[in-house]
Amino acid sequence: MAADGDLKPIKKLSLKENYALLTRGLGWEPTYEKKEEIFRTIDFEGIKIHDWEKWEDPFRLTMDAYWKYQGEKERKLYAIIDAFQQNNGQFNVTDARYVQALKLFLNGIVGLEYASHRGFNILGREFPGVGPRIAAQMQAIDELRHATTQIHAISHYNRFFEGMADFPHQFDRVWYLSIPKSFFEDAVSSGPFEFIVAISFAFEYVLTNLAFMPWMSGAAFNGDMSTVSFGFSAQSDEARHMTLGIEVIKFLLEQDPDNVPLVQKWIDKWFWRGYRLLALLATMMDYMLPKRVMSWSEAWTIYYEENGGALFADLARYGIRPPKYADVTIKEKQRVSHEMWSIFYSVRNAVGFPVWLPSAEEMDWFSEKYPDTFDRYYRPRFEHWRELEEKGTPFTNMTLPQLCQVCQWPCIYTEPDDPTEFVHRETEYQGETFHFCSDGCKDIFCNEPEKYVHAWLPVHQIYQGNCFPEGADPTAPDFNPLVAALQYMGIKPGVDGGLMSQHVDASRWEQWTSRPANLHEGAITQAVRKTT
Amino acid sequence: MPVKAIKPGYHGEFRDRVENFRGQQLLNICWEKHTMFGWPMCIPVPPEMPFGALLEQVLPGIYGAHPDFARIKWNEVQWSSAKGPFTPDPSKSMVEHGFKHKTQIRFRTPGLDGHNGAG
Amino acid sequence: MSNIQPVFIALQANNDTLPIIEAICSDNPQAQVNEYPAMVKINCPGRMVIRRSSVEERMGRDFDLRELQINLISLAGEVDESEDEFVLFWKA
Known part of the structure; x- marks a missing residue:
């Protein structure tokens, strides 16, 4: 930059000046289009901005x-x-x-x-x-x-x-x-x-x-x-x-x-x-x-x-x-978390990952972290389910849930003051019934029902026949709508969900690492037993 | 206000109208206290299906795995919906019970309040 | 009413942030350091300041406070940033 050698260096801008130039200096007032034509969505919500x-x-x-x-x-x-x-x-x-x-x-x-x-x-x-x-x-x-x-x-x-x-x-x-x-x-x-x-x-x-x-x-x-x-x-x-x-x-x-x-x-x-x-x-x-x-x-x-x-x-x-x-x-x-894991366990064949029951060590940790609820409501459930697993008849829920019209969770939640009672909230809008998981979701619906009446609820879509893979024939004698719906979703039965102890990720893990797939439950394959 | 929208009077089409269910209607069923099942169930049923068929053919498939289920005394079960308690008639249909599309019905089995208190 | 609600900053636990954490502790006597796996969370009642000069002193080089962005995980409080100070505070 020899030619400019005599010029004084320009004073470095402060952070605030620099930012002001970027955010104010680069803006302009439109002249040949009306502002409201350029920014069309800025008023309808009712927010007022003056400056x-x-x-x-x-x-x-x-x-x-x-x-x-x-x-x-x-x-x-x-x-x-x-x-x-x-x-x-x-x-x-x-x-x-x-x-x-x-x-x-x-x-x-x-x-x-x-x-x-x-x-x-x-x-x-x-x-x-x-x-x-x-x-x-x-x-x-x-x-x-x-x-x-x-x-x-x-x-x-x-x-x-x-x-x-x-x-x-x-x-x-x-x-x-x-x-x-x-x-x-x-x-x-x-x-x-x-x-x-x-x-x-x-x-x-x-x-x-x-x-x-x-x-x-x-x-x-x-x-x-x-x-x-x-x-x-x-x-x-x-x-x-x-x-x-x-x-x-x-x-x-x-x-x-x-x-x-x-x-x-x-x-x-x-x-x-x-x-x-x-x-x-x-x-x-x-x-x-x-x-x-x-x-x-x-x-x-x-x-x-x-x-x-x-x-x-x-x-x-x-x-x-x-x-x-x-x-x-x-x-x-x-x-x-306990309510949620319970549902993932009981519908494990319809989810995209394998599940497991918490180990004895993990249940003790839960007892300590959740002293008011775990031993009373969830430990007996998991112990019952473990017995059923050991008998070879693990607990399974095969029926699709009632969904919340707003958050789309199944209505799995229990009353705020009683973990043994399901929440039931519903309303009628223009003659049709809508269900919710909570007062919070019900309020959201009631404030803006038109926004949620056309929610794409997976359970209802399955029952309407809209969730089948291309080429599926619902009139075929051996047609199983739930299996077809899983195919449509990209969940492969026997590969994606199920029990962790029977899952291919678990057996491969043990072959590749020589360590148990579940560190609390011991090995499920010879690959680990050979080395430990 | 039903919704704030760019165009006033916006209407969202009801996606789950009964006409979309090919002759069936949705029924939601909840066995109270039995939280082990995780959620109230949603099933499609023919509107003319008698309540007796629900008891004998449908509920065992849904809830039969629970240790309490075999012990239910069906004449002592307390049935209700959002409208309040009702007494079912096994010979009458869903429609005759006043169940509309997406009605939720609940049943309570006092004394059978979940396995080991765990739902 | 005095400002007692906690502000916090969380930084990745690494060699770059050691001198920053030291500077924060020295400039904010009420700061509490919580160490978690891979993360350090510093709480302070009402207000916390990070001073460029304090960080530079400990790093032994020039430091632009915007470099904080690289190792920042989260923060709570309103922010006021200049060349010399990065301040977190609550008005209530």
Whole structure:
């Protein structure tokens, strides 16, 4: 740069100036199109914004820093994934049961990352303010990165274990995966403000710590270097997204007092919907980690009751109260994982991963962690089921469930004050009956029935005959609709579900590692007995 | 408000109308306290099916595996729906009992409250 | 009312974050460090500050506070970031 040698160097901009240029300097007022024609979805929800310039992005991340640090995160992540793969890391996890949780993660969660990518792209187009638009665009890129790194990291497991090969197919069709899928479709088909309150605030700020902190720490504890690395790499973006979430809430509440009741309603709705979605995670934490860091109940205490408590104490100054039915989540924390694992066990032939009964050691851990519920309600059930397994007649439920019209879980939940009584909630809308798993889901329906009357409920679709593989002949004499429905979903009977002790992942694990597939129950093949 | 939508008056088509079930209707059944089964059941039934057929041909297939099931005294069972208690008539059909598409019926078997208290 | 609700920051447990954690503890006497597998979570009542100068002193090199992004797992509290300080706080 000899020619410019005499020029004084330009003064380096401060972080705040630099960010202001990016988010304000690059925006413009339209002249030949009307603003309301460009931003068509910004008014119908009833949110009032008077001044988009009041938007503050606390991280003030500029593009140069964004690419630099994201690039660095990727290099770090791939260095670890490479090392993991080169060193047969898949065989160094605690046991073959751990791998089953990854199937739930890949089939059920990765699709959400991609859906989130789409949702934030829409926001990046729909928001008139430049600051939130840029934040949404960066987040859209982040979410795509999460989906791709997760797929890439888990693809290595797919070379050795069943049940991971067809994840997009399963995400779209498997009965219990309609729960995460419909959650995000509900959000993305809302208006832009509801979407960002739903995902950035209620889901990411209030709830995702549970997924990425204790669960990923648990993955590390079980030796899964690959998963913990993509988990923490994703979560480092998540910290930025969470901050966006709280910024959104403050911005909406400060713009107009009329926004307060709308935001409160969305917080109530999306806290409850997110909480119901996390029931899957409760089960993964309590039942699918062979070595455990903390129980679901402890995690809920720390990450919702303590940290969420601090958050809602802070928001009280705007007139926002903690989410409706938060008290129910606290009552349910002692049982939700046990209720959920029970149903996965009893319908094990219709799920995409094998299941097992908790070992004696694990039941003792549950007794300690769940002193008010486990010995009273669940230990006797598991002991009864163990006897039946030993007799060769394991307990099986062959009948499809009544589903909740909103969250799409089967109505598995019990009364907040009585774990022995099923919850029954129903309503009639335009002459038709609709059922719900809880007051929380019933409220959501009653607020917006037209949004849920056309929910694609897997059980009803199966009974309508809409879930059969192409070429199936329902009039054939030997036609079995449930077997056909499993084929349609991509679940292979005898390969994907069933009992862990009879599963091909378990026998291969023992051949390849010479270690028991279930570290508490001893070997099931000669491959281990020979060496121990 | 039935839904806030970009276009006012949005209507979502009912996906589970009874016409879509090819002559059958859905019936949800719950054996109270028997949480071991995990959920209330959902089955398609012919509207003209007599209640007796439900008792004799359907329920054993669903709940027969439970140790309590064989001990049920059917004349002492307490039946109810969202509308309150009812007394079934084995010779009368689903429709004659007033069961509409997606009605939920529940039965309680006092004294048989789950195996070992575990549902 | 004084700010007593806890804020937190969670960082990956690795060599990059050791000096950051030390700096946090030295600048925030009320900070509590919780170690979990692969993760360190630091709680602090009301307010927590991460000072660039304190981190640089311990790292022995220049440090851009935005580098925190690389090893950050999660946080709670409102954020105020400048070149010199990264602050987490609750207003209530």
